[in-house]
Structures are given as structure tokens and as C-alpha cells.
Amino acid sequence: MGQCCSKDSADKAVPITNTSVGGRNGSYQTQPQPAPPKPTPTAVPAPQPAAYQSAPPAPVTNTKPIVPPISAPAPVPPKPVVAPDTILGKPYQDIRSFYTLGKELGRGQFGVTYLCTDNATGHLYACKSISKRKLVSKADKEDIKREISIMQHLSGQANIVEFRGAYEDKSNVHVVMELCAGGELFDKIIAKGHYSERAAASMCRAIVNVVYACHFMGVMHRDLKPENFLLATKDEDAMLKATDFGLSVFIEEGKVYRDIVGSAYYVAPEVLRRNYGKEIDVWSAGVILYILLSGVPPFWAETEKGIFDAILEGEIDFESPPWPSISSSAKDLVRKMLTQDPKKRITSAQVLQHPWLREGEASDKPIDSAVLSRMKQFRAMNKLKKMALKVIAENLNEDEIKGLKQMFINIDTDGSGTITYEELKAGLAKLGSKLTEAEVKQLMEAADVDGNGSIDYAEFITATMHRHKLERDEHLYKAFNYFDKDNSGYITRDELEAALLEHEMGDATAIKEIISEVDTDNDGRINYEEFVAMMRGGMQQPMKLK
Structure with missing residues (x-):
């Protein structure tokens, strides 16, 4: 549900398995990925939502005394009518009654994202309009409904895009959210040309704040990657915002999750083993941190299968440049976030207490709870x-x-x-x-x-x-x-x-x-x-x- 940019990466994340798994397209299938070139330490990859009106009094046509009418009982409010094919479970609404849709910001597999203006305030937002005819299965519709529910639930957190409302008509589901005009995280890194350890710590703290807020509020994200983080504005100190919750689920205590979802470079080993929980989000955040510090992913290969094999093997390169010049504290945090055993892996709360984040920069403002x-x-x-x-x-x-x-x-x-x-x-x-x-x-x-x-x-x-x-x-x-x-x-x-x-x-x-x-x-x-x-x-x- 993230705000579409001009690239396909803003769409729903592609599930990553040869085994069919229920999802937005009926069953998930492996999507061929172009073989990435062997990374160089200095190159940063660029992974690419009436009241009744009174009639005039009738003229008096006779002289009989007027008898005051007997007061009719007050009408009971009519029960709202919900269309049988509704996805959101509420009556259809015309989004144009609330917002004016403007230029197209991006286009994805399921719909189009527009700039929109609040008719009441004039404030600008992003509107993701999802075509209902592309939601062919019951699972597709449930995915959209769940994503909106999760966005509602998490809205208000500082590093999570603000949800404004969801509207449905005969053809589309419209989701209005905060406009993040600063672009993707990695685009900013590339444009800047350099990235300090201090800046990496600030970005890591924002990303892990999202993980912590999700877990505390009973949500597992399942698809953390740089493309899903946008900057709120183009300002130098713009806040980082998580924008896509299409694969997120509400955590059910005691449940073992087995469906393979995510994006190849960022998927945790236990996902590939089909036995995982919320710990996978810390792993994915650890992969992002590794890239922020070195410019390359920790696990890479020429094929998707090769990437998965490297993830399962778990060997992490801390020898090649620039790692010798990276602080030992930063490397310690990366190791703890990329621990193979999820039971031994550091938690999001522990990440936020790690010395590298606590001492690397002045403490951020508290989470907007x-x-x-x-x-x-x-x-x-x-x-x-x-x-x-x-x-x-x-x-x-x-x-x-x-x-x-x-x-x-x-x-x-x-x-x-x-x-x-x-x-x-x-x-x-x-x-x-x-x-x-x-x-x-x-x-x-x-x-x-x-x-x-x-x-x-x-x-x-x-x-x-x-x-x-x-x-x-x-x-x-x-x-x-x-x-x-x-x-x-x-x-x-x-x-x-x-x-x-x-x-x-x-x-x-x-x-x-x-x-x-x-x-x-x-x-x-x-x-x-x-x-x-x-x-x-x-x-x-x-x-x-x-």
C-alpha cells in the first residue's frame, strides 16, 4: 500500500518461493530476478500508496377551521445499506466528496497513486486507488482489507506513514495517506554521494523504531526493505516513514508461520525453513543496516537460489573494505541482528538500547505513540x-x-x-x-x-x-x-x-x-x-x- 513512485518496486513485494503459497495473485510463484553484478564495496545499490425542505404554504381554499395535524412519531434512522460486493464492509462513498484527485504520482500492479487535496483544509495527501476488478480472489480482497486495518492500527507512530481514511465505490478502493515527497531512502543516499556512520545510526534507529512499534502493537511486518521507506519531505533532516504493509499480519501468539514471503536479499533464514515469527523483522533491518554501512548486501549471488543458499549458510563478510574502518560497535550490532538462530537474535527493544545507537548520536524524539x-x-x-x-x-x-x-x-x-x-x-x-x-x-x-x-x-x-x-x-x-x-x-x-x-x-x-x-x-x-x-x-x- 506504499505510495507508488515511478518504478515497479513500489508495488506489492514479490513472494520468493518456487512453492505455491496463497497470496494477492492466487498463488505465489518465483519471479526471475536479473543476476546482480558482483558488488563492489563503494557502490550503493539502488533497489528499485437533507433534511426535507418545507414547501410554500398552500392557499386557503375553504373557511373550515384548520385542525392541527396529529404529530407523527419521529422516524427511526434508516439502517445504512451496504452493497453485497463491498470489500471494506461499509456503504459506498464518493472520495471526491472529501478530496480532489490531482496528478498521477505512480502506477502499480493493482492501481494508481494520485496527489490529492483535502477539500476542507487544502492539505496535500497521497491517494492509492486500487482497481477492484484486479482483486480476483477472496484472498486478494482479504489482503487489502487486512492491510488497511493494519495501517489504521499503526497510524500515529512517528516513523510510520499517517493513515487518513479508506473509501470504496463500485470500481475502486481508495486509501488516503500522508504524502511523502522526499523519495526513497536509497535514492537520497546515492544523490548525497556519501553516508557517515552517524547518519547510518540515525536511519537504523528510525527503521528499528518501526519494527519495535509494530511488534509492541501486535504486528509482524514481513517485508522490510529500503524501497518501503520514504522520506517525508526533501529537507536534509526529513523523517523516514514506513509506507507499505501489504504483507504484514497481526501476530497470533503461539502460531508458527510457514508461508514464504518477502524480498530475496532481506529474507530471514527461518522464513526459508518455513518456521518463523516476528524475529524476521530484526533480521531484515540488520540487512538494511549492513547495506547502509557498506553499500552492498551481506548475502548475494548470481541467482535467487544462490542468495537463499548464502542466507542459510550465514557467513558475513566483515573483512573487505570498508569494514576495517567501520567501528567495532557497529559491527557488533550487525552480527547480533543477523544471528541465524532467531531465539538468540537481538530483539528490536535491545537494538534500540545498543551502545552504537545510544551513543552514536543524540537521542531522537520519543516515538509518537x-x-x-x-x-x-x-x-x-x-x-x-x-x-x-x-x-x-x-x-x-x-x-x-x-x-x-x-x-x-x-x-x-x-x-x-x-x-x-x-x-x-x-x-x-x-x-x-x-x-x-x-x-x-x-x-x-x-x-x-x-x-x-x-x-x-x-x-x-x-x-x-x-x-x-x-x-x-x-x-x-x-x-x-x-x-x-x-x-x-x-x-x-x-x-x-x-x-x-x-x-x-x-x-x-x-x-x-x-x-x-x-x-x-x-x-x-x-x-x-x-x-x-x-x-x-x-x-x-x-x-x-x-
């Missing part, structure tokens, strides 16, 4: 919105909450099924946040809906789920009906009072505050349109940490 951003948003919500979020969270399917489930497990270190203040503080610290104790306590109080001093699983999902999930009309409809017990089309004071009592979330004062905030037509009750406006309010611009 998505979970923290969402908890801050949650804290600012009124109690009706929090209750509605909980109703929606309880109705999400397993696929929609996989990553959050893994995050909960990671933070709940004692496995008690609840997150204490200390666990929350430690978990947020792992995500790179530097909050004061008072700020952590405020977040704890916001997420702890029932006020028992800890955050249970449902409360965590409610506080941290991605706000884009709320764009689904069917979720909002279910939540509205939960409060509208008599199906009148309105949430009344009595219904609101009953809900607050059930959830132990407030009193008469809270009811008054909610009504005054949400009831924009001042009729003393909340209709569906007011409810939707409340739920979607403040969602369009994700909150950023400072």
Missing part, C-alpha cells in the same frame, strides 16, 4: 461518547481488535487481566512517551470507566481503538439503538439517565452537561444526526504528541 494519542483523545470525551465507544468496542470482531489485544497483553505484565497504574506507566514508557506521573494518572482515570483503580480489557479496547473504526455507519447505528431503548429515534433524558446509572458514570449534572453539549437543536433530546456529529467530532485530525 498512537496508543497515547488515543488515550488523550478519550480523556477529553463526554460520558455519552465514552459509553458509545464501549458499545462499539464490544461489537468489534476479533480481526478488528487483534493488535490492541496484543498491546493489552504486553502491558499487562503479570497476566492478571487488568492493567494497573504501574503497568500503564511502564507500558507507555516502552512506547517512548515521557509523561509525568500526574499525566499517567490522568490517563488512568480517563480509561478506568468503572473507577475501580485498574483498566480491564474492555476498558482498554474502548480507550485505545482507532477512531477511524467509528466512521462505519453500522457501528454508530448500533450504538445509538443501544441508548434509544424505545426506538423513538431520540435519546431522551430518561434513557440517558438509565445508561449512566447502568455504567455508574454520572448523575443529573452529567446528564445536563451531555444534553447541553450534544443537543444542538435545543429540543431537550438527542436525535441520530446529533449523535453522529458528536461521535465524529474531532476525529478528522489525529492528535499529535509534542
